[in-house]
Amino acid sequence: MRPFARSLRYLRRRTGWIAVMVTCAVLISALWAAGLAVLLPGAKVLLSEEGLHGWVYRRAAQSKLGATLQRRSGGEQGASGLANARWLEVTAVRESSPAARSGLGPGDRLAAREDIEPTADLARCLARTPGGTKVAAWLLRPAQAPKAIELTLDEPALETRVLLWAASWTTEPASYTQRYPLLLMLLGVAAALAAARMALEVVKDFLAARLVLRTALAMRMDALRACLDLPSTTFSREGTAQAMGRFQQDIGEIAAGQMTLLGGLLSEPARALGALAVAMALSWRLTLLAVLVGPPIYLLVRRVGRFTRRSSRRSLEIWAEMMGMLKETLSASRIVKLYRAQTDRRRRFLRLGRRLLEHQSRLALAEALVRPAVELLGLGVILLVVAAAGYMLLQDGAAQDSERLIALTGCLVILFASAQRVATLANRLSRVDAAAERFEELLAAPGEEPAAPLPALPACTSSLEFRRICYRYPGGDHDVLREVSFTLRPGDTLALVGPNGAGKTTLVSLVAGLLRPTSGSIFIDAHDIERHSLRSLRRQVAMVSQDDVVFNASVADNIAMGLRGCDRGRIEQAAAAAFADEFIRLLPRGYDTVLSEGGQMLSGGQRQRLTIARAILREPRILIFDEALSQIDSESESKIQLAMERFMRGRTTLVVAHRFSTVRLASRILVLDEGRMAGLGTHEELMETCEAYRRLYQAQFIAAPESVKGSGRFARPS
Known part of the structure; x- marks a missing residue:
């Protein structure tokens, strides 16, 4: 079954509307025949x-x-x-x-x-x-x-x-x-029939448009659900351009195809059936002669449709690439201007545009060929019918039936005009087939949750254990984590340190269920997280990453994201704990101020404090800070660290640190080097036993500002 035909399952949700449209089409056919x-x-x-x-x-x-x-x-x-x-x-x-x-x-x-x-x-x-x-x-x-x-x-x-x-x-x-x-009376009857037919067409077309709009919304919701269910590695590996293309262009093409089906492919066959019925009544022999052109038209449309489907799929892929590049260029416009890369970005966009133009030109050529080809076949058959009818009239001397020939010719003209439009619409549906195929691929992609539902993770006291964890990214040629094992008691704080690419962010992503181990197991309170649902796991885990994500919504909605009906008082308390309340109240509408995409109206430190407030509001049992202080200015860093220290009490916490000023909150430190555990212990223990830690500490101390050099716990030994 073709992908577009399978996409019509969305229309079943409104069977009553479809029944009304089919009824309208039948009545339109009858009115056409009467006209x-x-x-x-x-x-x-x-x-x-x-x-x-x-x-x-x-x-x-x-x-x-x-x-x-x-x-x-x-x-x-x-x-x-x-x-x-x-x-x-x-x-x-x-x-x-x-x-x-x-x-x-x-x-x-x-x-x-x-x-x-x-x-x-x-x-x-x-x-x-x-x-x-x-x-x-x-x-x-x-x-x-x-x-x-x-x-x-x-x-x-x-x-x-x-x-x-x-x-x-x-x-x-x-x-x-x-x-x-x-x-005049006959003309009045014809006008009345035409008016009734047009009224029915208005009803049918309105219902079709309404149904298609609802269907497009349902498809976009299913596509969003599928995207959110995909593993996190999908977008980090492939980017978001193809997914955005499916939302915008592919679903738009499918909706246009459904409108073509409900609008044109219901009306045109109805019109053709009306003309065919009258033509059969006038002369069934000559009408059957005319219908012989049907198989060649079908073969032509089928042959062109295969070519159209291939070119359309490639066009959609290139379109998605163009939109991805455009989004990338506009979101990084400051960098593009700063490095004078405007010409380079325009050239890349032009190359993609030319490739798209080539495929779209092929589609236009295929569509342009179908119409005249069908018209030529229809004209040839009409001329053949007229010649045969003229011979019969002249041989039989039945000149009084010349009006019948005129009426029959008119019916055949309408019949083949409808056939021409149906062939053109069928060729357009071949383009839609490629979009429906890409949409199906998205829905069929395996999600991060298994198909069979898993039990919920019980409320935990937040002990955490890694048992010989290895992880390799899809398509990778080596493990980024190798045989990592450690145990944290409830309330412990573990700092993860190591050079770039050592696997720190990968490790905390495993705890949050954003990645799944290649081998080994992770236990929370002796429960293997692989045997429990991700939703229940994430209820007990909060993560503040170095990517300060702010959505196009109010400040309050940004903090309470995912918590429906959250009390405003709790939101303000969380903001105050993250030292965000002090700048939120200065915004034009306070907590009701709608932030722009990416929070461009806020500074980097302000955005980071919003994300910290978001984590505090959830009161999780396990906390993850992935360079959470990377965007915080030195003036407010000490206050935020104090708030974090209070919030971390009684909670198991993992802190990814590139600056040793954030390590002081940890009870133990895990050193990662090329995915392996190079050391685990306190600062003093690691300074004595771990060469990799000593190198990191010395490099950090030399590069650190004076405020860090004076911090007592990590001061250079005299």
């Missing part, structure tokens, strides 16, 4: 000598006699008073019909008897005479004198009864020049 059915009577009024009523009478006479009749006027000698008679010539006779039982055959002519009026319209007489009744008439055969006969009539067919009923609502014109009011 086209007016075409033949209109042509009869304007072009035919017999007129609309004469045509209805002749059709009724044919139905009751079981013969095909054509009108012939006077000029026949051999019987007194028949020179000006209105003759009906038999051109074909159906077996076992009243005409066959009366011995009539092709070439025979019939006229009204004297007891009716020899100049009366026999077709009118036959049409108005009830079925089962005998009618007297003159029979004229070549080289023979007129013969009086009686014709027994059958009951008329349903179609004939409908025509007679419709004709009874109109006044039969006495002459050709008096047909204008009848023409």
Whole structure:
């Protein structure tokens, strides 16, 4: 099953709306057929000598006699008073019909008897005479004198009864020049049918648009859920450009395809079915001849659709790359300007744009080819049908049915115009198929939680144990953590130190469940975290990273992120504990001030204090500080460290430190070097036993400001 077809499952949530739209489409088809059915009577009024009523009478006479009749006027000698008679010539006779039982055959002519009026319209007489009744008439055969006969009539067919009923609502014109009011009436009927059809199309299109908008929202919510369930390594490895492309372009393409389906692909087949029904009623043989063009159109659309699907997928991928690069350039515009990289960024954007242009041009070419190809096939078939119908009319001498040919041609033109539009829309759906495939890939990507639900982690006293933990990033060629083992008692504080790339951030990410160990186990209160849900784990863990993430929301919502209905008093207490309250109250609306994306209106230190307040509000059992003081100015650092020290009491804490001024809060220090444990102990123990720690300490002390040099615990020994 094609990806786009599978995406239609979102439409099932509104089956009532779809039922209304399908009903509208069926009614639109019926109104189209009715509107086209007016075409033949209109042509009869304007072009035919017999007129609309004469045509209805002749059709009724044919139905009751079981013969095909054509009108012939006077000029026949051999019987007194028949020179000006209105003759009906038999051109074909159906077996076992009243005409066959009366011995009539092709070439025979019939006229009204004297007891009716020899100049009366026999077709009118036959049409108005009830079925089962005998009618007297003159029979004229070549080289023979007129013969009086009686014709027994059958009951008329349903179609004939409908025509007679419709004709009874109109006044039969006495002459050709008096047909204008009848023409106006037919035009009024056509206008009323068109107005009703358009009203139904408005209802259908509005419901379709509303349904597609709801569906797009549901798809975006599912895509967001899938993105948030992906492992953290997905975006760090692949970036966010492709995911953003799926949100913006792919779902937009799918929504456009659904609108095409509900709008165009419901209306056009309905219009085509209406035209086909009328065309079959006019001449089923010629209509079947015209329908033979269907398979070539299908094969053409299918062949072009394969090409379109491939090019469309590549276009979507390049579009996502362009949007990712644009976001990257705009968010780092200060750096771009500072390093005078504007030209380089423009060139890269232009290269991507040219690649996108190439694929989009191919798509445009494919779409441009479909329309004229289908139009050419349709035109060829229409010309073939006209040629065949013209031959039949000229051979049979049935010039009075030329209006039928005109009506049939009009129906076929509408039929193939709809086929042309359907082919174009089907080709567009091939483009949508590529977007739906990419959307499905996102939904099908394995999440960080296993498919089977796991039990919740019990409320912990926060003991933490690492047992021979190894970790290797997906696609990596070596472990970034190797055989790491340690145990923390409740309330212990462990500082993680080491050179860049030693694995400190990787280790704390494992505790928070952002990464999963390649081997080994992590226990909290003797519970293996791999056997419990991540949601329950993260309820008991809070992390303040060196990335001070601030969202486009109010200050209060930023602090209480993820905590619904949190009391304002608790939010303000957490902010005060992080020394954020002092600058929040200076903002235009205080805690209700809406921050811009990334918190650009705040300084780096202020953003960092907001993230610390966010962690304090959750009152976790396990705290993680990943360079939490990296953005704090020296003036407020001591106050924040004091607040952290108070908050850390009774909680197991891991502190990633590149500056030794933050290590003083730790009861023990873990030294990592190239992913291995180089040492574990207090500052004094490590200074004596760990060469890697001594090197780090000496480098930090030499580079540290005077305030750090004077801190008693880490002062240089005299």
